[in-house]
Structure formats: C-alpha cells, structure tokens
Amino acid sequence: MTHSNPMMAAQQFVVDEARLLNEARYPEWIALFAADGHYWVPMHGAQQPDPVNHVSLAYEDRILLATRVQRLQGLRAHSLEPGARSLHILQTPQAQPLGGVDWEVYTPFVYTEIRGTVPTTLTGIWRHQLRAKTQGFEIVLKRVDLLNASAAHEMIQLFP
Secondary structure: OOOOOHHHHHHHHHHHHHHHHHOOOHHHHHOOEEEEEEEEEEOOHHHOOOOOOOOEEEEEEHHHHHHHHHHHHOOOOHHHOOOEEEEEEEOOOEEEEEEOOEEEEEEEEEEEEEEOOEEEEEEEEEEEEEEEOOOOEEEEEEEEEEOOOOOOOOOOOOOO
C-alpha cells in the first residue's frame, strides 16, 4: 500500500513487515533491510545503549539474517521439528522524522512463537530506523526491546 503522507507510509511499512514475518516470507523480509541494516535484540532492553560493548540476544546484519533464514528453511533443521510459526500483534505504529530522509517508528507488540504445541510469548517495543528510498523505505536498524529481555528464555527460533 502506498501513501502520499510519509508518516503514514512509514507506519504502514512496519505493519506490512509484520505480515511478512507472520506469513514466514523471510526472503522478502530480509530484502526490506538496507545493505548496511541490522536487526538487534538487546539483552537489557531499552536500557542497553549499544550492541558492540554489551551482550545482545541478537545483533545480525543482512548476511547473518540470510544465513539464519537458510537454516530455517533447510531440510536438516532438526531442532525446528515440528516447524516453528509466529504471530506479531502490533499496536498502532508511531512515526516521527529523524531529519533528512530518515524516520523512526515506535511500535509496541505482542509476539507468540509456537513449535508443536509449545508457545512462547514475548512483549516489547519495535524501534525501527527507516531510510526513505525512491519507492518506500529500507530498514537501517530494527531494534527489538523485549519487556523481559534479561530473563531466561527458551530458544527463540524466529524473529520477535
């Protein structure tokens, strides 16, 4: 969906991204990331200042994301039997310009991942830094601040 209003377009971009994840369309999801884009899940949630000097649950560039997706879709992913599925439920994304062509989008979410009959539910905030392109946006940084980030978690297989 295209919008002439850049704020609404940034909000819709995040909603569309969640749908790609919910539908397990991972190659299309990775294509949303800028060449220099990163996916980051801090170990200490919103209080963690950076991914370099502190431990993170995940800090992945496009290459690592693509490697993880290949593993998820591979025939030898025995740890994923039965297959994992996920659902992201979002509050309305809140977008604000960062200056130039960059936008920040703040989105509270509830995430459920299920393997077989065992669900894992996480809550938190998505913080996207988006760069406007000729057609749409690209993700420069997707930061996932989990509400209980420093708690012990079962293995998270997919992408909260």
